[in-house]
Amino acid sequence: MLAVEKGLPLWSPVLLSISNFTGTGQFAGIDLISSGAGLWEVIFTILVINIRYILMSLSLSQRLVRDMPVWQRMVIAFGNTDEVFGVCMQQKEPLTMRYMTGIILSTYSGWNAGTVLGVLVSSALPDMVRTALGIALYAMFIAIIIPPARESGAILKVIALSVLLSCVLRIVPGISGLGSGWVIIICGVISAGIGAYLFPLTTKEEDPKSDDGHDGNNQEGQGTVK
Amino acid sequence: MSIQKTLLVILVMALCTYIPRVLPLALFRQKIKNQYVSSLLCYLPYGILAAMVFPDIFSSTASVLSGITGTAIALFLAYRRKGLLTVAVSACAVVFVTERILGLAGIL
Numbered sequence: 001m002l003a004v005e006k007g008l009p010l011w012s013p014v015l016l017s018i019s020n021f022t023g024t025g026q027f028a029g030i031d032l033i034s035s036g037a038g039l040w041e042v043i044f045t046i047l048v049i050n051i052r053y054i055l056m057s058l059s060l061s062q063r064l065v066r067d068m069p070v071w072q073r074m075v076i077a078f079g080n081t082d083e084v085f086g087v088c089m090q091q092k093e094p095l096t097m098r099y100m101t102g103i104i105l106s107t108y109s110g111w112n113a114g115t116v117l118g119v120l121v122s123s124a125l126p127d128m129v130r131t132a133l134g135i136a137l138y139a140m141f142i143a144i145i146i147p148p149a150r151e152s153g154a155i156l157k158v159i160a161l162s163v164l165l166s167c168v169l170r171i172v173p174g175i176s177g178l179g180s181g182w183v184i185i186i187c188g189v190i191s192a193g194i195g196a197y198l199f200p201l202t203t204k205e206e207d208p209k210s211d212d213g214h215d216g217n218n219q220e221g222q223g224t225v226k
Numbered sequence: 227m228s229i230q231k232t233l234l235v236i237l238v239m240a241l242c243t244y245i246p247r248v249l250p251l252a253l254f255r256q257k258i259k260n261q262y263v264s265s266l267l268c269y270l271p272y273g274i275l276a277a278m279v280f281p282d283i284f285s286s287t288a289s290v291l292s293g294i295t296g297t298a299i300a301l302f303l304a305y306r307r308k309g310l311l312t313v314a315v316s317a318c319a320v321v322f323v324t325e326r327i328l329g330l331a332g333i334l
Contacts, residue, residue: 039234039235039238043238043242050242050243050246050247053243053246053247054246054247054249054250055270055274056247056271056274057246057247057248057249057250057251058250058254058267059267059268059270059271060251061250061251061254062254062264062267064251070252073248073251073252074248074251074252076251077244077247077248077251077252078244078247078248080247080251082275082278085271086271086275087310089271127288128288128322128325128326129322131287131288131292131321131325132287132292132318132319132321132322132325133318134286134287134321135283135286135287135293135296135297135300135317135318135321136314136315136317136318137314138278138279138282138283138286138297138300138317139283139296139297139300139313139314139316139317139318140310140313140314141275141278141279142279142283142297142300142301142304142313143300143303143304143308143309143310143312143313143314144275144310145272145275145276145279145304146301146304146305147304147305147307148272149272150305150307154269155269155272158269158272158273158276159272159273159276161273162272162273162274162276162277163276163277163279163280165277166276166277166280166281167280167281170281183277184274184277184278185274187273187274187276187277188270188273188274188277189270189273190273191269191272191273191276191277192266192267192269192270192272192273192274193266195265195266195269195273196262196263196265196266196268196269197262199265200261200262200265201261201264201265201268
């Protein structure tokens with residue numbers, strides 16, 4: 001939708017969606033393309049936005065079944081979006097290829113169908129519906145982090161610290177010019193770092209029982225927000 | 227921007243998105259033994275997701291007021307252990323209703 005408003009050719013957001021598969025990066029990318037940004041600017045901006053994926057992938061690598069071959073890991077890496085990551089973190093058992101394929105395929109097809117739909121209906125959706133959908137993704141993240149925080153005081157404290165830091169970094173003049181990619185990284189690392197120092201986990205018992213590949217979560221709302 | 231340049235930018239973006247995702251997954255195959263590091267990696271997702279939500283969620287809608295009501299209902303339902311879809315749809319609905327009320331009141 002954004003891309004159509006900015007007067008880009010219709011195929012470009014669809015191709016962007018298929019090849020990149022990342023929300024924030026695509027928004028930034030459309031901005032960059034339409035403003036005719038230089039290649040280095042694109043590289044730098046997208047890398048900064050995506051540095052958080054290094055942390056997410058690292059975290060995810062600990063949850064996969066241990067004997068998964070490299071090529072399967074490389075496929076999963078492509079599908080490791082904020083949403084997939086969020087859903088995976090709810091699983092207690094090691095993640096199998098079947099499970100990951102199910103969840104990535106469903107989010108990938110939903111995402112791209114959403115983009116095509118967004119391009120097609122573009123301005124047809126009334127503003128009042130569009131603004132209400134803006135909160136959907138954030139609400140899902142809340143639904144992911146709050147239930148575990150109810151079980152574990154340590155997780156609750158990590159979340160509280162990260163929220164506090166994030167708000168402070170956004171408000172304090174001077175630092176507030178920092179890109180949101182950096183803010184997320186700084187808050188995540190500091191809050192988890194302090195959490196790990198204060199509340200180290202005792203070694204968990206291993207349970208190699210694997211889950212079947214049931215579907216990921218519905219995400220129709222997401223594509224239309226674009 | 228020409229078609230060639232647009233294609234080039236999209237390709238570069240795809241690489242810049244894939245590389246940070248693939249390296250840690252392909253390289254780290256062993257379970258991390260260090261207790262501090264494994265605790266850190268356990269807490270990291272919560273820290274990252276929390277920082278992604280706040281304070282952006284308040285400005286994700288047409289008005290900060292509707293953002294706050296939407297956040298409140300999402301927190302409440304999540305605390306009651308409702309599913310992702312329930313929480314997301316309810317938050318959207320509450321935002322929609324709030325924005326209509328604000329509209330009637332002449333605030334929005």
